Structure formats: C-alpha cells, structure tokens
Amino acid sequence: MGAVVFLLIFEVNHLDESHPNLTCEYCGEQFNSTNNFNEHKVSTCQKISVECLLKDFGCNERIIRANMKEHYMTEQHQKSLSKCIRQFLSHDSDRRIDTGCPRTTTESYNPDTIQFEELHGALNILVGGIEALANDAQRLSNESLQAQVTLQTLEEQLPGLKLSMEESNGFLQGVNCNLDILKQDFTSLQEKVNDLQCVSYDGTFIWKITNVKEKMMDAQSERQTSIYSPPFYSSPNGYKMRARLYLNGDGNARRTHMSMFFVLMRSVNDQILKFPFNYKVTFCLYDRTPAQRHIIDSFRPDIKSSSFQRPRTDMNIASGIPKFFPLEMIQQEGNPYVRDDTMFIKILVDFGDTPKTLLPYVLSLNPGLPTHVQQTLIKREVERREQQQSDKQLQPPKE
Structure with missing residues (x-):
C-alpha cells in the first residue's frame, strides 16, 4: 500500500515537473501545475460548457459557465425548478404519511419539525410565484413577438410615409408659392380697381x-x-x-x-x-x-x-x-x-x-359740379370778361 501511494505522488510530481505550462483549450489560460489546471476546468473556467444542476428534472441544456445566470432566468430552467420543488414536497408528504407523523397538534412537533413545516409553506408560495413568473414571461414573450411584427410592419411602411411626406411638402411649397403670386396679383388688381373708381x-x-x-x-x-x-x-x-x-x-x-x-x-x-x-x-x-x-x-x-x-x-x-x-x-x-x-x-x-x-x-369752381355745368360757367365768365373789355373800349376817354 505504501508503495502505491509513493508511485502516485511520484507521478503527480513528474507531471508537474515534466509537463509545465498546461493550456486550457476553452479559454487559452496557461497553468504550471496539473492541480491548478484541473481545478480551473472543474470550477472556474468561464468558457467551458457545463450541465445544469437540474438535469435530472428536465433541464438538459449544456450552458457556457459565464452564461449560467442568464440560463437561470430561462423558462426551461424555471419549469425544472418548479418540478424539483414539487417532487421534494411530494416526497415529504409521502414520508410523513409513512412514518405516521401526527398533524393535529403542535405539541408533538419538535423545533426541527416546526421549521420544516415553515419551509414547506414557503416552498409552496415559491412554487406559485415561479409559475406566475413563468406565465408572465410567456405573456411578455408573446407580446414582444407581436411588437416585433408590428415594428417590422411599421419599418416597411416608413419609406412610403417619408416619400408621401416629401411629396406633401413639395405640394405645400408649390401652394405657398402660388399663394404668394395670387396675393401679388390680388394687390395689383385691387390697385387697378381703386384707380378705376376715381x-x-x-x-x-x-x-x-x-x-x-x-x-x-x-x-x-x-x-x-x-x-x-x-x-x-x-x-x-x-x-x-x-x-x-x-x-x-x-x-x-x-x-x-x-x-x-x-x-x-x-x-x-x-x-x-x-x-x-x-x-x-x-x-x-x-x-x-x-x-x-x-x-x-x-x-x-x-x-x-x-x-x-x-x-x-x-x-x-x-x-x-x-x-x-x-x-x-x-x-x-x-x-x-x-x-x-x-x-x-x-x-x-x-x-x-x-x-x-x-x-x-x-x-376755383366747385369740383363737385358736373363737367357740363363747369363748362357753361366758364363760357359765361369768358363772355362776361369780353363784354367788360368791350365796354371799357366804348367809354369816352377821360378829359
């Protein structure tokens, strides 16, 4: 027996001394010790794929260790967790029936039993919460899928809407330009109408x-x-x-x-x-x-x-x-x-x-008089002045 132990120690020491700089094939990290290399692969390498702890309860997926937290939030893992808890509760109930543990009074319960009952109730609540979360996750997943479909439809419609808006803007610019021209024409026409009035x-x-x-x-x-x-x-x-x-x-x-x-x-x-x-x-x-x-x-x-x-x-x-x-x-x-x-x-x-x-x-004539009346008055004034001039000429010269 002593000889076997000696051989194993010798082999480990031999590997450590003869095969240094071992490299992890998943993350590329190097090690100068076989023990450190094995410990790294078993518990710390973040890029190695491992089995889920709930493999026996239906969660058969292999997961990169770095992604394990995200995996715990997946619907598949939540369902496996619910299954695990249900089996545990079921086995506990069966065990109590088989052992004939009385449930009518609390006097026969020892402290460990009371704590177990409290844990049992807490686990029941947890199972209900997990199922509710799973249902919400499924609903949100469906809504997310529907939103993605809607978003894709909107994205497909967006170029058409942009083109329509550009056409509308072009049309509005044309309308505004025509409106400015019409305003100018209206102003010019208004001036002409005002001119015609007088x-x-x-x-x-x-x-x-x-x-x-x-x-x-x-x-x-x-x-x-x-x-x-x-x-x-x-x-x-x-x-x-x-x-x-x-x-x-x-x-x-x-x-x-x-x-x-x-x-x-x-x-x-x-x-x-x-x-x-x-x-x-x-x-x-x-x-x-x-x-x-x-x-x-x-x-x-x-x-x-x-x-x-x-x-x-x-x-x-x-x-x-x-x-x-x-x-x-x-x-x-x-x-x-x-x-x-x-x-x-x-x-x-x-x-x-x-x-x-x-x-x-x-x-000096009243501008409000009709033209023919003004002409008549002017004619009379001309005749009056001519007569006045003629009278002056007929008057005898003063001595």
Whole structure:
C-alpha cells in the first residue's frame, strides 16, 4: 500500500515537473501545475460548457459557465425548478404519511419539525410565484413577438410615409408659392380697381394724397423718392395720362421744392390719336382755407421731346415743373395746403387753350359740379370778361 501511494505522488510530481505550462483549450489560460489546471476546468473556467444542476428534472441544456445566470432566468430552467420543488414536497408528504407523523397538534412537533413545516409553506408560495413568473414571461414573450411584427410592419411602411411626406411638402411649397403670386396679383388688381373708381375721362384729375408726412419722410430718406397718381384720360377714347410728384424735389430742385411732372402713358387708342402731344398742362395745389390761395403753374409741352411722342413703353419719361412749390412753405406747421395729413392736387390738360388769366377762375369752381355745368360757367365768365373789355373800349376817354 505504501508503495502505491509513493508511485502516485511520484507521478503527480513528474507531471508537474515534466509537463509545465498546461493550456486550457476553452479559454487559452496557461497553468504550471496539473492541480491548478484541473481545478480551473472543474470550477472556474468561464468558457467551458457545463450541465445544469437540474438535469435530472428536465433541464438538459449544456450552458457556457459565464452564461449560467442568464440560463437561470430561462423558462426551461424555471419549469425544472418548479418540478424539483414539487417532487421534494411530494416526497415529504409521502414520508410523513409513512412514518405516521401526527398533524393535529403542535405539541408533538419538535423545533426541527416546526421549521420544516415553515419551509414547506414557503416552498409552496415559491412554487406559485415561479409559475406566475413563468406565465408572465410567456405573456411578455408573446407580446414582444407581436411588437416585433408590428415594428417590422411599421419599418416597411416608413419609406412610403417619408416619400408621401416629401411629396406633401413639395405640394405645400408649390401652394405657398402660388399663394404668394395670387396675393401679388390680388394687390395689383385691387390697385387697378381703386384707380378705376376715381378715373377721369375729361382731361382733369383731382389727386388726393394721404399720409403726406410719411411720404415726405420716405422721399427725404430716398426709400421712395416719387409717387404716381392713378391714370386718367382725356376722353373715353383719348390719351392716357398720370402725374408724378417728387415730395423732396428732383434734380436741381432737390431739398428745396416739390417737383411736379406730367407722364404720357401708352393706351389702346394711341394708333388713332395725334402725336406729338401738344396741349398745355396745368397743376393746382389746393388751398384748403376760404382764402383759396391755390398754387397754380402751367407748362406747354416741347414737341421735340421724347416725353410727348407716341409711347413705346408703358410710360414716357416724365416732364413738367421741377420747382413747383417751395418745401419751406409745405413744411410749415398749419400751412393751408396740408390738412389732416392730406393734400389735393388738380391736373388739368387744357384742350381749349384757356387764357392764363382765366385759370384762377376755372380752378376755383366747385369740383363737385358736373363737367357740363363747369363748362357753361366758364363760357359765361369768358363772355362776361369780353363784354367788360368791350365796354371799357366804348367809354369816352377821360378829359
């Protein structure tokens, strides 16, 4: 016997001395001792596959030792654990029946028996909890599978939704662009409607200019140096015209006078009209007080100027009176020409060559009177002045 022990010790020592640096085929760790190598494989190697402790109760899976904690949470292991506990409880009950252990009183129980009964109850509760957890795990697994199917369906639908959103965004951008164009068209149309509401067809036009203070500031800052009146006509089939006003002056009159100009515009009847345009144009800035000291000035077109030839574009170059009215007067507080931040300018194209001395009378007539009534009054005034002049000539000279 002593000889056998000696041989075993010799063999172990021989292996340790003759075969050092043993390597684990699972994790690659090296050992210089056979005992350490064997202990590593049996209990510590995390990459070796081992059998579940509940193999005898149906858990036959081999598991990498590092994954053992995850395995304990699997449904298969939980079921095997429940089976193990049930068998244990069943064997305990059978043992009690076989030994005739009394259960009616607690007096015959020793402390170990009482503790065993408590453990028995705890195990019953644990079995119920494990079954509930297993059912919940199965339910969650089913819900997870359903969620994965739903997620996959949504992922398949996502490219289509993205494409639809891109198309919708493109459509909305197109709608917004068209809306901006429509707004511009509407503004332009509204301006034309407003112009048509105050259009004139007798060669005269009374231009109402509002927000004078703001427009003066715009002109001084050069945000908008000039403003245009609405178009008006000499007759329903006649010349188309408008006025242009520089509130802070133009050219040599800048910052000293308001500049007033006449603009000949292209119309549908230009082919039958006579050019160059050769009719006197008069401007009148109304005095809004009973004194009626209107500012009146006229000019006759230069027929050699391109401003009065047949228009080839929407408007000819403006021409008129650069120094129409001193800015110093219009800027005075309480001046009679700007009231309620508004002023009125009348543009009169004289097709009858009205005498200059008659202009103050013509411009003082009530603009609210019909045109034919104004013409009648002008004719009477002309006749009255002619008669007055004739009477003066018939009077004998004073001695």
